[in-house]
Amino acid sequence: MIDLPRIVSFENILFYFFSGLLGGTIFGIKYFYRVVARGYWAQDRRYWRLFSPWISSCISLVIGCMVITGYISSNQSPSTATGVCIGFIAGYFADEAVGKMSEVANALFGSSSKVK
Template sequence: MGLQKESQFRATGGNGSEANSAEVGHQHIEELNDDRAIGDWKSRFCGAAWRQIIAELLYLVVLLSLGTLALLDAAIAPALPHEGGNAYVSTLLGIKINPDALKWIALWVAGLLGGTVFALKWLYHSVGKGLWNRDRILWRLIVPFNSATVSIFTGFLFSSGAVPFLKNEALDTPLMTLAFGFIFGYFSDNILAALQNLAQKIFGTLGQSD
């Protein structure tokens, strides 16, 4: 009898952890099935909605493909001697790009890719959970380019030395430039929110009395 009680005690972790684990597991299953009942496979959206969803998906996939193609072009581009380093000749455009310009172009493209991946993630999340609506199309059209712009100007901010915890040389290597550019683009909303909070602390808010 004592052994049976001890085994039950261990099974529950001594504090009801079995029930807690079951509850957490149930919540995890609900998250995976998009709050649908088992066997509920029908789409929430009509044909007109799906046409726009597919159009948004194709737009983002094209941007993702073009950005990836631009990175591949830079990777295979031949290098030519140039003052201060090697210049690169784009195999797609046939133009010569100096190293300084290439760094900022790479940062912009990486930011575009980060914003595109972010928009793609929210597209399939919103469709799966039934949160998609037609008015979000402007958000999906603008976010990749907004992210690219935030990425390059955040790079300017870091390279200027205005951010004390990051060295000016952080963007000097191609891999670091691409990595930071993608992160800046993916989290562009967070960067803009942080800048807004900083501006409010420094300059105050509209309508604030002197």
């Protein structure tokens, strides 16, 4: 039988994932109506529109796991609403989140761009 803390943790992970999906979808819709309004719409961006929300949800999932494990800490007590907020923000700003994670990875592991 699965104990209650594991169920709660799994629920939190799902909140991060789906709120990130929501954030990425909202970002894609916002981008879409802006480019249509400006006359820049191109049908060749079909794959970007399809995959962008899912990338955002995966980024939110990873950031959510970082919060749950304590790798990223805050003074707020963890709650469902906090998870949804962090997941949505991470999904909406997934491009910036990936850039920041790249900076963290370079600080932890070093840069792979060596001059040959």
